[in-house]
Amino acid sequence: MANIQTSASAREMGDTKKFKLFATIVGGLFSLIALIPIILIVIASFTDEKTLLANGYSFFPQKWSIDAYTYMAQQWSTIGRAYMISTVVTLIGTVVSVLITTMIAYPMSRKNFRYRNILSFFVFFTMLFNGGVVPSYMMWTQIFNIKNTIWALILPNYLCGAFNIFLVRNYYTGSIPDALIESAQIDGASELTIFFKIILPLAIPTVATISLFTALVYWNDWVNALYYIQKPQYYGIQNLLIRIMNNIQYLKSGAASVAVGTGSVDLPGTAVRMSMAVIGILPIVIIYPFVQKYFVKGVVVGAVKG
Amino acid sequence: MEKKKSKVKVKYAKSGPLLLIAAPGILYLLINNYIPMFGIFLAFKNFSYKKGIFGSEWSGFDNFQFLFRTKDALIMTRNTILYNLAFIILGIVFAIFIAILLNALGDSLRTKFYQSAMLLPNLMSWVVIAYMVYAFLNADSGFINNSVIKAFGGKSVAWYMESKFWPFILTFVYLWKNMGYQSIIYLASIAGIDKSIYEAASLDGATKVQQIFRVTLPMLKPTVIIMTLMAVGRIFFSDFGLFYQVPMNSGALYSVTQTIDTYVYRGLMELNDVGMSAAAGLFQSVLGFIVVVSANALVRKVDSDNALF
Numbered sequence: 308m309a310n311i312q313t314s315a316s317a318r319e320m321g322d323t324k325k326f327k328l329f330a331t332i333v334g335g336l337f338s339l340i341a342l343i344p345i346i347l348i349v350i351a352s353f354t355d356e357k358t359l360l361a362n363g364y365s366f367f368p369q370k371w372s373i374d375a376y377t378y379m380a381q382q383w384s385t386i387g388r389a390y391m392i393s394t395v396v397t398l399i400g401t402v403v404s405v406l407i408t409t410m411i412a413y414p415m416s417r418k419n420f421r422y423r424n425i426l427s428f429f430v431f432f433t434m435l436f437n438g439g440v441v442p443s444y445m446m447w448t449q450i451f452n453i454k455n456t457i458w459a460l461i462l463p464n465y466l467c468g469a470f471n472i473f474l475v476r477n478y479y480t481g482s483i484p485d486a487l488i489e490s491a492q493i494d495g496a497s498e499l500t501i502f503f504k505i506i507l508p509l510a511i512p513t514v515a516t517i518s519l520f521t522a523l524v525y526w527n528d529w530v531n532a533l534y535y536i537q538k539p540q541y542y543g544i545q546n547l548l549i550r551i552m553n554n555i556q557y558l559k560s561g562a563a564s565v566a567v568g569t570g571s572v573d574l575p576g577t578a579v580r581m582s583m584a585v586i587g588i589l590p591i592v593i594i595y596p597f598v599q600k601y602f603v604k605g606v607v608v609g610a611v612k613g
Numbered sequence: 614m615e616k617k618k619s620k621v622k623v624k625y626a627k628s629g630p631l632l633l634i635a636a637p638g639i640l641y642l643l644i645n646n647y648i649p650m651f652g653i654f655l656a657f658k659n660f661s662y663k664k665g666i667f668g669s670e671w672s673g674f675d676n677f678q679f680l681f682r683t684k685d686a687l688i689m690t691r692n693t694i695l696y697n698l699a700f701i702i703l704g705i706v707f708a709i710f711i712a713i714l715l716n717a718l719g720d721s722l723r724t725k726f727y728q729s730a731m732l733l734p735n736l737m738s739w740v741v742i743a744y745m746v747y748a749f750l751n752a753d754s755g756f757i758n759n760s761v762i763k764a765f766g767g768k769s770v771a772w773y774m775e776s777k778f779w780p781f782i783l784t785f786v787y788l789w790k791n792m793g794y795q796s797i798i799y800l801a802s803i804a805g806i807d808k809s810i811y812e813a814a815s816l817d818g819a820t821k822v823q824q825i826f827r828v829t830l831p832m833l834k835p836t837v838i839i840m841t842l843m844a845v846g847r848i849f850f851s852d853f854g855l856f857y858q859v860p861m862n863s864g865a866l867y868s869v870t871q872t873i874d875t876y877v878y879r880g881l882m883e884l885n886d887v888g889m890s891a892a893a894g895l896f897q898s899v900l901g902f903i904v905v906v907s908a909n910a911l912v913r914k915v916d917s918d919n920a921l922f
Contacts, residue, residue: 365756435905438650441894499633
């Protein structure tokens with residue numbers, strides 16, 4: 308009996324080792340596939356423009372260059388502006404979104420709130436049915452007149468959504484005891500005080516999660532501007548990238564009007580585009596290691612039940 | 614329990630202050646989500662910007678008749694559904710595969726690195742992803758044409774003009790962006806499986822591979838069913854960025870890249886055919902509603918705990 312068990316566990320150990328090796332290799336391969344396109348555009352952004360045009364994109368360029376980045380530094384008025392807009396929109400959008408999301412979720416978590424179920428259904432129904440793009444576009448442009456304003460980048464679609472509301476609601480009901488609220492009420496605290504002084508501080512982990520989700524949505528959004536912005540001065544970094552991909556001439560004409568006669572005939576084209584994509588993802592890559600755990604947590608919790 | 618409930622009446626809190634706290638959110642949802650729901654009447658109008666939303670003439674079902682008389686309606690609906698089916702099936706297979714791999718590696722630095730790497734594409738915008746795809750596929754200097762095909766002595770391919778490749782390219786790009794993300798959910802499910810089941814299985818002489826097929830996969834069944842039905846509920850919706858941005862809006866590819874969402878955008882913003890675009894949008898919303906409600910009814914039958922409502 309003892310013999311059988313030891314041989315079984317020995318086999319089990321060999322088995323586990325083999326499977327771990329397999330997982331290491333295949334997992335490594337998948338990770339490589341995930342990273343390679345990102346690596347390629349980073350390398351392309353550091354490739355000499357002529358080399359790029361002659362040999363194409365390559366992981367091992369013959370000639371490296373930082374021209375694209377120096378060029379971008381010279382053109383910072385255009386790129387910096389877009390960067391600024393993306394930053395401001397992301398900040399405002401995220402702060403406002405987190406505030407109204409955590410607020411509407413609070414009454415939904417209170418068992419003794421009379422309209423709790425009605426409110427929950429009101430929020431939930433937005434997940435089941437939507438009016439579609441055309442009515443929404445007509446409302447924002449014909450009634451609220453947000454076309455070509457900064458509001459067009461913040462207001463439509465992303466400010467407060469059912470998914471995040473339920474995420475926060477579930478966090479409240481799961482980790483904030485009713486007794487805490489009751490005792491605060493006995494002490495004479497108003498609902499607003501309870502929310503801002505007790506509930507919100509306790510909900511920091513979920514606030515971190517939805518802040519992250521929302522900030523990513525705003526930073527990566529290009530759809531709102533596609534619909535509502537025609538003036539390039541309101542473009543954030545994503546829409547500047549689209550515009551440049553459509554027409555590299557844009558930067559060149561900008562350069563022509565700013566610095567006439569500098570003799571810069573061979574403007575870096577492709578490498579510049581790639582370097583701009585790189586600075587577009589730079590903030591994400593920088594904060595990613597610090598926020599990954601909130602992201603993973605949010606995905607797991609969100610998937611469990613909406 | 615129920616008796617207690619009926620005897621002790623719930624003492625409600627004052628509604629005023631709580632409603633006040635909810636007010637900004639309610640107001641936003643009313644504007645952003647509910648007003649457009651009433652705006653679906655635009656699909657029954659012959660809209661002109663001059664006459665405005667309310668001034669435009671009613672046209673009955675004309676917009677729908679025109680829409681379904683064209684080939685577009687069939688193509689975009691077919692594309693939307695078929696891509697979604699491919700994404701759902703392949704998505705599950707790859708996500709579970711990755712989750713099993715990561716689970717096998719345990720709580721190690723390696724696991725963390727792998728998960729971080731595979732999650733990273735999910736954080737990128739479609740615009741940047743389109744740049745990456747372009748770096749590989751562009752005809753003149755793309756990596757595939759210049760480094761791969763040349764090395765094998767093949768002929769350059771004008772990728773953005775050849776529609777036959779794009780079902781594969783788009784599926785690959787979708788998987789590339791979403792796999793790490795979806796595997797998180799399955800990894801959490803696997804972590805929740807009782808370890809003693811594996812111990813019992815290994816005592817009975819089950820190999821690692823047998824354990825995966827006999828324990829892990831059967832235990833994942835509820836998660837798979839829920840995730841699938843949730844995805845099926847959105848089968849008439851497509852990721853606009855994937856189908857619009859990644860193919861660079863190339864007209865030569867429309868036959869395989871046009872989905873309901875790209876059609877609605879093009880109708881509204883490029884062709885200025887507001888009525889037709891609104892009709893396609895309403896078609897999508899109504900079918901979407903029917904499908905999501907049916908999917909939920911199915912979930913409730915399978916596993917009432919996981920039903921959305």
